Amino acid sequence: MRRMAPALALGAAALVAVAGCGAQQNTVALGNVKLAAADAVQQSAQKAEAVTSYSADVVLDTKGGGQQGSGKVQGSMLYQSQPELATDIRLDTINFGGQNVPGGARAILTDETVYVKSEMLNRIGGITKPWVRVPLSQVGAEGQAEIRKFMDQARQFDLAGTVKLLTASKDVKAVGTETVGGVDTTHYSGTFPVAEAAQLVDPAQREKLQEGLSHAKDVKFDLWADAQSLPRKVTLSGSEKDATFNLTALFKGFNEPVEITAPPADQVDDLPKGRTGN
Template identity: 55%
Template sequence: MLKRRITLAVAATGAAALVAVAGCGSTGSTASGAVPIQAKLAAAEVLEQAAQKTQEVTSYTVDGVVDVTHPQEGTGKVQGRMVYQSKPQLAADLTLDTANFGGQSLPGGARAVLQGDNVYVKVETLNKVLGATKPWIKIPVSEGGAEAKQFLDQVQRFDLANVTKLVTASQNVKQVGTESVSGVDTTHYGGTFPVDTAVAQLPAEEQAQAKEHLAELQNVTFDIWVGSDGLPRKLTMSGEEKGGKFNANLFFKGFNEPVSIAAPPADQVGDLPRN
């Protein structure tokens, strides 16, 4: 049972690391109705406008790499991508190519799909520990306990609007220059934001979890690359406190484009073993 819990924790942590520190793409398409940013806007105004524009986004894809260092647990790295939609219902398809923490890793990576009322998880190591006979394990959100609840919470927090809202707390943001990000012309802004002030701008139900993941940090350094449509194409965040460090690089694309997030074929899905 202990080994099972450790493996489940590694899988859940891998998902969480990718989607939680984000601020959580590659070429992004322009969202419908996009209005070019006026060149004379102050940097802080651009971020405010970006936060408003992201509220119109209902689907996107993000590619990310997150490196973390913990004084007791060691180093870790997560690399993967996620397809996300909020309408007509919340759904997500997360693939982790690399996930390792403190000497533990997931050989072959991992994949998790949130679709309807279920989370479907495909992790080779997890299947071996549980003795599963099918490649995918289905965890009903309502019955799946802490593992399913954690994944759902992380996906719900991976909201582009909330992520962009964090950086609007910066009091020192400035324009760095203009750059091309995966073929898209963008304006580069950089600065820092105080964690407490940034978290306070999120919806009340999101604040406790966000603060937990950034608990040891006082300030976060960020860089954000914003397209002419007001939407972020790239975001980097880093922080260090009490020996702990994190560095996240995220690329956004496919804003408001149709996505297909489906449950795995039924004959490849088994239930979560109870013993």
């Protein structure tokens, strides 16, 4: 179960296309246009793809599968794609198997470099400064296991990838209207088959998604989209044998200016080679 949610997140981050859906004869008014629910989800995915900046609050809970399978990750994210790609991710709570990561963790991606702030990582690497600098090209390299784990967890915040997963659904329907964060939205609910969602994933990540969700046939989702089709809230839930996961993501600040800067140079150190596990 510990692998399920990170694998799902990897799939969301790696999606490169929108899947075709079987159209439901369940329509909803969007402005002056009536769309089938499946078409509305497709449109929401397209709108999410075009967003250049946003902020998100995310909570992931896993339960069952023994003590090692239960845990919680909670945090927030700032994202921008222009004028250059940059993210600032804070994981205030990281708990798996009853063990807390003290102080949580934070990662800033800018200028092709990842800066990570983590008490645990500093202890493992013997680092005295608050931040660790790792070139993005080295994140997947041997000896960067702790960095990779953190980045896998952080991918749960991805807006466009998360919504694209939902387009694999063949049973989505509109279930009503609700207010999310003070914004009027239409609520959609459905499931997407894991096997088909896996086909949307970059081949390099497909095996991880299929392995992590090998016993989960379908993933249930709920989407709350506003009048402009922008996704304001997404929930994902699923089960694998006797374990379950629930992911809730709230999105806001679409296309608003964000401030993402690298930490001061005197607070940054380089990660020593060979000091983290494989």
